Each structure stands twice: as C-alpha cells, then as structure tokens.
Amino acid sequence: MSEQEQKIDETLTRGVAEVIEGEHLKKRLLGGEKLRVKFGIDPTSPSIHLGRAVSLLKLRDFQELGCEIVFIVGDFTGTIGDTSDKESERPMLDAETVQRNMETYTIQAAKILDFAGVEVRFNAEWLARLDYKEILGQAEAFSLHDFISRENIKKRLDSGKRVSLRELLYPLMQGHDSVVVKSDVEIGGSDQWFNLLAGRKLQERAGQAPQDILTTDLILGTDGRKMSSSWGNTINILDEPNDMFGKVMSLPDTLLESYFIHCTRIPMERVKEFLKADNPRDAKLRLAHEIVSLYHGAKEAADAEAYFIDNFSKGKIPNDIPELAVGYEGDTRKFESLESFIVRIGFAASKSDARRKIEQGGVSLDGEKVAAEGFIFDKEAHDGKVLKVGKKDFARIVF
RNA sequence: GGGUAGGUGGUGGAGUGGUCUAUCACAUCUGACUGUAAAUCAGACGACUUCGGUCUUCGGGGGUUCGAAUCCCUCCCUACCCA
Numbered sequence: 001m002s003e004q005e006q007k008i009d010e011t012l013t014r015g016v017a018e019v020i021e022g023e024h025l026k027k028r029l030l031g032g033e034k035l036r037v038k039f040g041i042d043p044t045s046p047s048i049h050l051g052r053a054v055s056l057l058k059l060r061d062f063q064e065l066g067c068e069i070v071f072i073v074g075d076f077t078g079t080i081g082d083t084s085d086k087e088s089e090r091p092m093l094d095a096e097t098v099q100r101n102m103e104t105y106t107i108q109a110a111k112i113l114d115f116a117g118v119e120v121r122f123n124a125e126w127l128a129r130l131d132y133k134e135i136l137g138q139a140e141a142f143s144l145h146d147f148i149s150r151e152n153i154k155k156r157l158d159s160g161k162r163v164s165l166r167e168l169l170y171p172l173m174q175g176h177d178s179v180v181v182k183s184d185v186e187i188g189g190s191d192q193w194f195n196l197l198a199g200r201k202l203q204e205r206a207g208q209a210p211q212d213i214l215t216t217d218l219i220l221g222t223d224g225r226k227m228s229s230s231w232g233n234t235i236n237i238l239d240e241p242n243d244m245f246g247k248v249m250s251l252p253d254t255l256l257e258s259y260f261i262h263c264t265r266i267p268m269e270r271v272k273e274f275l276k277a278d279n280p281r282d283a284k285l286r287l288a289h290e291i292v293s294l295y296h297g298a299k300e301a302a303d304a305e306a307y308f309i310d311n312f313s314k315g316k317i318p319n320d321i322p323e324l325a326v327g328y329e330g331d332t333r334k335f336e337s338l339e340s341f342i343v344r345i346g347f348a349a350s351k352s353d354a355r356r357k358i359e360q361g362g363v364s365l366d367g368e369k370v371a372a373e374g375f376i377f378d379k380e381a382h383d384g385k386v387l388k389v390g391k392k393d394f395a396r397i398v399f
Numbered sequence: 400g401g402g403u404a405g406g407u408g409g410u411g412g413a414g415u416g417g418u419c420u421a422u423c424a425c426a427u428c429u430g431a432c433u434g435u436a437a438a439u440c441a442g443a444c445g446a447c448u449u450c451g452g453u454c455u456u457c458g459g460g461g462g463u464u465c466g467a468a469u470c471c472c473u474c475c476c477u478a479c480c481c482a
Contacts, residue, residue, distance in 0.1 A: 160478045223426090224437090231426085250435055281434045312435050353428080356443060360429040373450095390428075391435065 005030065011061040015054055015262040017190040017215040025185060025212040035067045038183035038199075038211070040123070040174060041109075042074035042082060043101035048108045049234035050291070051227035054216045054262045055187050056112040061265075062185070069118045070181045071109065075102055076124035077177075082170050082195070108237050111295050119181075126180045127173055138172045141201050150194055171198035179203050183211045190215040219262050224252050241296045245304035246312070246392075248288035253280040256287060264290045317367075317386050321394040326377050335377035338363070338370065341397075347389040357389060364388045365397075 001009075008029045012019055019025060028035060039059050041052065048056075063069050078098040106120060147153060147168050156163050171194055178186060178199030188196050193215060200210035218226060221233030228234070235247045251259065260271040264287070274283045285305060293301035311318050324345050329336045336344070339354040342363070348354035357363055359372045366385045379399045387395045 162477060246435065252437055253434095254437080279434090280436075284434085284436080308435085349428095350446065351448090352446060353444085357429060360443065362429045 007061075008065065011058070011065060012214070014061075014268070015058065015216050017217045018193075019212070019214045021212055025214070028184070028212075029065060029067075032066070033184075035062075035184040036070055036182060037062045037067045038070045038072060038178060038181055038186045039188070040072035040074055040077070040177055040186075041105065042078040043098050043105050044078055045229040046101045046104060047229075047234075047236040047238050048105065049227055049229065049236045050259075050263050051189070051219050051221070051234065053112060053237055054219060055189060056109055057263070057265065058187055058214065058216050060113055062187070063113060063117070067185070069113065070183060071106070071113070071115075071118050071120045072177055072181065073102055073105055073120065073122050074174075075099070075122045076127040077170065077173050078102070080166065080170055080173065082167075082174075104238075111237055121181060123173070123177050127176065130176070135169075135172070138176060138202055138205070139169075141205050142172070142198070146194075171195045172202070175199040175202040178211055179206045179208065182208060184209075185212045185214060187214050187216065189218055191218060217258075217262060219258055220255055222247055222250055224255070235291075237295050241292050241300040241304040242307050244295065245288045245292050245301075245308050248291055249284055249308060249312075251284065253284070256280060256283055259287055259291075263287075264294065266290060317388070318394055321386065321396055323398050324395045325398050326382075335379075335399075338375045338377065341377075342387075342389055345395060347393045347395070362390050 008026060011029075012022065012026060037059065039055060041048070059069055059071075075098055078101070079095055102122075106115065109115070148157060153163055153168075174192075174195040175198030179202050183199070183203075186196050186199055196211075196213040196215065200213065203210045221227035221231060222235065223231070223233040225231060225233060235244060239247065248259070257271070257275055260266060260274070261268070264271075274286055285308075288308070289301045289305050292304050296304075307318070324341075326341055327336050327344070328334060329340070338358065339348075339351045342348045342354040342357070343351055348357055358370055358375075361369050363370045365382065365387055367388075377397075377399075382397055383399050385397055387397050389395075
C-alpha cells in the first residue's frame with residue numbers, strides 16, 4: 001500500500017462514523033482529484049468546542065490530501081436553528097447574536113485549518129434570496145414521512161412536544177448550500193445525517209452528481225454525556241491553556257482512547273502504546289499536552305502541564321494568581337465584607353452563595369479555613385494573603 | 400372553528416386555599432477520599448440581612464379571600480382529539 005493510499009484510508013476511517021459512497025469517494029481521492037469538500041457550521045454559540053473540532057480535523061485531513069475546502073458559515077441557518085442534535089425545539093437566534101458569534105468562528109477554525117486556500121461562504125448570500133416558488137420545488141423532493149421518521153423528531157412527537165414546520169425546513173437549507181457550492185463531499189457530525197442526505201437529494205434534483213458524505217463520530221463531554229454547549233460540558237478551542245489542560249485531565253478515564261482518536265492526530269500505533277504502557281493519568285497528561293499544543297502551541301502546552309502538576313498534583317497554590325484589591329464599604333473607611341468581596345470578584349453568584357461557601361468550609365486564606373462568623377478584613381493581618389474559594393478560584397488580596 | 404388536558408425553580412416532574420421557598424430526581428456547588436478521574440459518602444442549592452428576620456417566586460395581567468402555585472376573570476402559549 002502506498003503512503004498516499006494509507007493516508008486516504010486513515011482519512012476515511014479515523015474518527016469516522018459512516019461514509020457514503022465509500023468506494024466512490026476513495027476512488028476519486030486515489031485518482032488525485034481536487035474535490036470540493038464542504039463543511040458548514042452555524043454560529044449558534046460564541047465558541048467552537050472539541051466535538052465540532054472533530055469535523056474540522058477531518059477537514060484538515062482532506063485539505064492535506066489536496067482537496068479544496070468550502071467552509072460555510074451559517075449566518076442564515078444559524079438564525080433558524082437546526083434540531084438535529086437537540087431533543088427540544090431550538091429557538092431562533094437573533095441576527096445580532098449570530099453576527100457576534102460569527103466573527104470569532106473563522107478565527108477559531110483557523111487554529112485547525114489552513115485558511116489560506118479555504119473558500120469561506122456565508123449562506124445568507126443565497127438563502128436570504130430564495131423565493132417561495134423555489135422553496136416549494138425543493139420541498140417537493142421530500143415527504144413528510146422522511147421527516148417524522150427521524151429519531152429525535154419522532155421522539156418529540158411521541159412525547160407530545162412541539163415540532164415547528166420551520167425546523168423541518170432546515171435540512172432543505174443545508175442541502176441547498178450543497179447545490180450552490182457544488183460540493184463533491186460534505187463532512188458533518190453523525191447527527192447531521194439527515195441534513196447531509198438532503199444535500200444529495202437536492203443536488204440530484206438540480207442535475208448535479210450527488211455529493212459523497214462522511215460523518216464523524218460525536219464525542220462525549222467532560223461529564224461523560226454528549227458534548228453540547230447547552231450542558232456546559234464542553235472543552236472549547238478558545239479555552240485558556242491551563243483551563244483546557246485541566247478540563248482534559250478531568251475527563252473520565254474511559255474516554256481516553258476516543259479523545260486520542262478524535263481530537264489528535266497522533267499515529268494510532270503510538271496511541272496504543274500509550275494506553276498500554278502508561279497508567280491512565282500519564283496517558284491523560286500526554287493527551288492534554290497534545291490537545292493544548294494543537295490549539296496554543298508546544299510552549300504553552302508545556303507550561304500548562306507544569307502548571308497542572310505543580311498546582312494540582314502537588315497541591316500548591318498557583319503562582320500567577322490575580323491580585324485583587326479589597327474595597328471599602330460604600331464611601332466609608334470600613335473595608336467591605338468578605339462576602340461582598342467574593343461576589344464582586346466573581347467567585348460567588350450572590351452574597352448568599354458566598355456565605356454558603358464560607359459556611360461549608362470552601363473559603364480559605366493562606367490555607368486556613370475562614371470561620372463562618374466574625375471575619376473582618378484587616379490590612380495588617382491579611383495583606384498579600386491568598387484567598388481560595390472552592391476548588392479552583394484563587395486571588396491574592398491586597399489593600 | 401369546536402372539544403379536552405396542560406403551562407411550577409437550570410431540567411424533568413410532585414403539589415390543587417393556610418404547616419409552600421414549594422416533595423422528589425437529575426444537573427450544579429461545597430467538604431471528605433483521590434489522579435481537579437470514576438465511584439462513594441456528607442452537606443448545600445431564590446435574594447437581602449444588624450442572623451432576629453425581611454422581601455421575591457409557581458405563563459402575563461386583574462380579582463375573590465384574613466390568607467392563593469392552588470378559586471374566579473382575562474390574555475398569551477403548548478399538546479391531543481374532532482372538523
């Protein structure tokens with residue numbers, strides 16, 4: 001097997017859920033065709049997480065094979081809302097939010113893809129202009145049965161939840177994107193299956209050869225459930241190095257292999273070695289290092305690793321914690337209360353919350369727990385001490 | 400258009416005149432144990448507080464009542480059935 005063929009094989013299998021039509025696609029790649037590979041992403045949240053990055057990495061694989069990448073930002077579809085990965089109706093986002101999110105998307109994606117040769121398109125360019133007649137034509141290609149047999153639509157129907165007609169139109173829009181950009185291949189998460197197929201259907205209707213489809217696996221989040229922005233279990237590619245490192249370290253051990261496969265491009269033989277030879281913690285350190293280095297560079301990754309080992313494995317206090325000044329209560333010369341301080345610096349949601357944390361022994365000064373009652377800031381005694389709230393919030397207090 | 404059942408805290412889902420800041424589960428937070436893992440255990444989980452309390456919450460608005468998540472009116476929203 002030639003090196004190129006091996007690479008193609010890996011591209012079509014690593015982290016891949018399904019490919020249609022596999023043989024067809026492989027043949028074209030082997031033939032060295034410069035395929036147009038489409039990937040669309042809706043700017044529904046301000047950050048891209050590792051789950052989405054699985055597809056982006058896959059896109060990079062194709063890029064490395066010499067394919068042409070068409071990156072579609074769903075500025076239009078983003079306002080409509082895809083329900084593929086949702087168990088409930090997704091609200092329509094206002095254009096402003098979408099716009100705001102959109103601005104950061106290409107920057108984020110550029111951490112993985114080489115954007116020099118990428119064709120970036122915004123789908124409002126064509127979707128905002130379709131007329132009813134054209135939409136009807138597209139709608140004719142689908143039957144109601146196609147839609148209601150989709151698993152999560154069916155689930156909602158069965159449980160008496162609302163399904164709006166608008167949502168059903170979503171696949172048409174994504175499919176139409178394929179027609180417009182004349183894609184040869186489209187990549188998406190496996191939850192995108194239906195939408196991807198819609199592209200094939202509409203392309204055929206438009207007299208084009210239907211695109212091949214490659215779906216990537218969905219990965220699980222830090223809590224072992226599906227990674228989803230709405231569950232707060234994501235690792236975002238814009239996360240700070242230390243934060244990102246920590247999040248990876250907090251993954252359940254059972255997800256190690258999956259993350260190596262989906263979120264890195266370390267050769268599989270080496271991954272197997274790691275998993276066999278190391279204890280899970282060490283393998284996880286490698287994983288964290290690799291992931292951070294992918295998004296922030298090798299140096300940052302090394303720093304984050306050192307930081308992690310120092311601060312968490314050895315239980316030391318971080319050395320680059322923020323210095324925060326204790327303020328006064330109103331315009332008096334009395335120092336503010338500890339509760340107010342904790343709330344003001346964002347370590348607790350409310351004074352009640354702060355009080356609770358203190359009562360539960362979650363607040364300490366230089367390692368000494370603060371008693372629930374009677375704490376008063378004292379410049380002499382407290383200046384420069386390290387305040388710790390909960391597990392991970394530190395601040396050096398100054399006056 | 401008609402009928403029926405509903406809308407409760409981040410989520411699911413109890414509660415049908417006072418004992419309701421509202422059972423319970425999940426999520427979350429704190430502590431213990433650890434590898435910031437998993438599992439487990441303990442506790443917390445509206446806001447403010449001089450820690451005695453005070454104020455706000457059960458789709459929106461209005462009303463009845465000493466007292467309403469609970470009753471009435473009205474508006475908005477959802478599902479199911481019929482047309």
